[in-house]
Amino acid sequence: MTSTPDLAPADPATLRKPVRALRTASPRKAPRKTSRHPYRAALSTTRARIGLVLVGAVVLAGLLAPLIAGHGPTDQSGLSLAPVGTPGHPLGTDDLGRDLLSRVLYGIRADLGIITIAVPVGAALGCLFALAAAAHPVLDTLVQRIFDLILAFPGLILALAVTAILGPGRLPVVLVIALAEIPAFGRLLRGGILVQREREYVTAARVGGSSGPRVLVRHILPNAADPLIVQVAVSLTVAVFIEGAMSFLGVGVRPPEPTLGSVLSQSMPYLAQAPNFAAGPLITVTALVLGLSLIAEALNREVRR
Numbered sequence: 001m002t003s004t005p006d007l008a009p010a011d012p013a014t015l016r017k018p019v020r021a022l023r024t025a026s027p028r029k030a031p032r033k034t035s036r037h038p039y040r041a042a043l044s045t046t047r048a049r050i051g052l053v054l055v056g057a058v059v060l061a062g063l064l065a066p067l068i069a070g071h072g073p074t075d076q077s078g079l080s081l082a083p084v085g086t087p088g089h090p091l092g093t094d095d096l097g098r099d100l101l102s103r104v105l106y107g108i109r110a111d112l113g114i115i116t117i118a119v120p121v122g123a124a125l126g127c128l129f130a131l132a133a134a135a136h137p138v139l140d141t142l143v144q145r146i147f148d149l150i151l152a153f154p155g156l157i158l159a160l161a162v163t164a165i166l167g168p169g170r171l172p173v174v175l176v177i178a179l180a181e182i183p184a185f186g187r188l189l190r191g192g193i194l195v196q197r198e199r200e201y202v203t204a205a206r207v208g209g210s211s212g213p214r215v216l217v218r219h220i221l222p223n224a225a226d227p228l229i230v231q232v233a234v235s236l237t238v239a240v241f242i243e244g245a246m247s248f249l250g251v252g253v254r255p256p257e258p259t260l261g262s263v264l265s266q267s268m269p270y271l272a273q274a275p276n277f278a279a280g281p282l283i284t285v286t287a288l289v290l291g292l293s294l295i296a297e298a299l300n301r302e303v304r305r
Contacts, residue, residue, distance in 0.1 A: 047298055069099065073258045074098060083274070092276045107259045107260040111244075114173050115239035119181060122185060123181060123232065125185075131216075150179055159245070168253070173243055173252050176246065177238075177239045184235060188227055188228060189224060192224030229303070233292050237296065250262075267281075
């Protein structure tokens, strides 16, 4: 009868090695990009640089309006519809003798002040709705219905409804832009969270004992939030159009405070007589929108990479 060789007792330290190796190999955090500045390469392209120059020039002109403008935006002179190059009025004057350069520069300040408040407010509310949707299926359904309700109203109808309740002014414009941007940010972040939830690093973090809120904040959000940077640039472009449309229709900022849309609206009856009346706001809006679009395109390529 063949005898079975005696087995040496296993070393406890040896038995613990695979466990330590498994713990070491298990990813606890989401994979991060190796570059410390992932968007620097995107903004260094030719198109992005052109966009930054255009946006920077418009923003700088608005910030330095008190230094550049030789007159106040509401100061009237005896010159009505003066042409370009008139002494003291480089862009001419409007129908009431107000300096067009001053009104365009101060209109930039007004527009930038509105969109830089409205877009972050809309982004914050949209992200909060997305986080609520990620917390529970019932909240997800409710949030989706809220988004559908907002999107059911065209932008112009929403603007007229808000203005009918609150009256014209800065607050209604900010509110309309913020409401219009909530579904864009909310749906974008919600979709990113749903995609990242299925990744292996999220499963590994949960197996490692991380709680649901910790996994969401520390692992999922940093990777799901990248497209939001692109959406900010896109939303700023949309906000310029919304504010311009509301001011053009007379339901935006109250006169005599100038905005680019209101100056353009006032120039409509005098296009044939004084085309320089509309040139200033048109060129400014075109430069701002084109610059933001080029920046958004460059950032979008980086996010998709």
